[in-house]
Structure formats: structure tokens, C-alpha cells
Amino acid sequence: MFSIGEFSKLAKTTIKTLRFYDEIDLFKPSHIEDNGYRYYSIADLNKLSMILELREVGLSINDIKTVLNGAELKSVLGKRASEIEKEIEKNHNDISLIKNILSRIDKGESVMEKYQAREITVPEFNVYYKHGVIENISKLVDFVLSAGAECSENNPNLKCVGYCYITYEAPGYQEENVELEYVEAVEELGNESENIKFKISPEIHAIAVTHKGTYSKLSEAYAYAANYVKEKGYTISDKIREVYIHGCWDRENEEDYETEIQIPVK
DSSP states (O other): EEEEHOOOOOEEEEEEHHHHHHHTTTTTOOOOOOTEEEEEOOHHHHHHHHHHHHTTTOOOOOHHHHHHHTTOHHHHHHHHHHHHHHHHHHHHHHHHHHHHHHHHHHTTOOOTTTTOOOEEEEOEEEEEEEEEEEEEGHHHHHHHHHHHHHHHHHTTOEEEEEEEEEESSSOOOOOOSSSEEEEESSSSSOOOSSSSEEEEOOOEEEEEEEEEOOOOGGGHHHHHHHHHHHTTOBBBBBEEEEEEEEEETOSSGGGGEEEEEEEEBO
């Protein structure tokens, strides 16, 4: 058996760390004397080596505890690998955004100069709509497609007129359990079903700003449009619309997506 000092040297781990792991019930010595002295075995050394290796790849204390309590290591490591892949993707996106901003700065352009605001009138439309909640925004396309399929099932001859949008229904921004409504303009009101309803969408006067590129950067277009509304002294009169012009249904590259933010105003 090894004293905590001797074991610390063998494990290349500080005494402070060993005591901390003991306190949080992650790693305890094989034997503790009545006087509180800790003693460790070779088996403890092997166990600690595994803990340190798992910590090195970013596993949390709780994840390591689940492994030590019998959880499948392969499953836990697979989950961590997926998390790292998402972090790498986000870092790549952040680098691209930074380079884009730096390029515009070098050209003497404003960061927001890529946008232009237009004042438009959207006419009255007959529309069908579906209200619901999706797990997160990545499920948006599935939600839209399911709305179209259900509408067509009960209205096989109903024709769309090329105008569709999303409104977000919750009071604040949501990353999960996103409450929204998908709306698509059609030639006439049709047969309703469990999830598909019809209504007349009234004419609106709106500030429109077109965003080209990935949906993750839509906040820039929102900010530009909101500033324009404020500068003009307008009041937002209804829910903001995200109008989808080009997307995954007709474009392969996210940079070629085109979305128009429409803010109804008065």
C-alpha cells in the first residue's frame, strides 16, 4: 500500500486533487486509517489512470461516475465525440464569420452594410396554417413538410401562390420546444383537418430585409430591420414573419439560402 504522498508521485497527480476526488466520491483510497491517513493500492493506480484519461477527453465528473457505476464506456465516449464534433463545427462557423467581418472592415464597409431595408405592402391572402411546437429549429423543415402533406391530403387540388412564412408564437426567444406557426398562401380556403386550419391573412405594411446565407446568422438581419423601424419612428403592429424564398428544397449550399424578414409596422 502507498501513502497519499507516495501515491501522488506515482500517479503524477497532486495530493489536493486526490483529496478532492475523495470528497466528491469519484475516487477513494482502498484503505483509510482511524487517524484519517489514506492508503492506495496498485488497483487504485489503474483506476485513477482511467479517470484521468477520461477527464483528458472532456468527460464530466458525472459521466465518469456513471461509467464507474457500470454504464457502457463506448456509449458515453460516443456521446462525447458527438459533442466535440458540434463544437468543431461551431468554431469553423465562428472563424468564417470573423473573417467575413474583418473583410468588410478592411473594405471600409459597415458590418451591417450588407443589408437594405424596403417598405412594402403585403396584400391580403387566403392561407392555411399549422400551429405547433418543434424540438429545436433544426426540425423546422420537417414541420413545414408535414404541414404541406396534411393540407394536400384533404385538399388535393388546392394551389399555393408562392408566399409562405413562419411566425414565432412564444413571448421570447426559444432554443428548444420552439412554438411557431407555419403559414402558406393559397388560391382559396379549403377543408380543415386536425392540424391544418384556414384563414384570411390581412394586408400589412411592412419593413422587409433580405438575408442571404445560413439561418444561424438571421439575427443580423433582425437587428438591421429593428434599427430601421426605430429610426423611422414606426411601431411594430403584428408578429414578425420569416419568409422563405430559397432554402434546402432548391439550394445545395446554405450560403445560397435566401430569407426575408418582414416586420409589420404602422
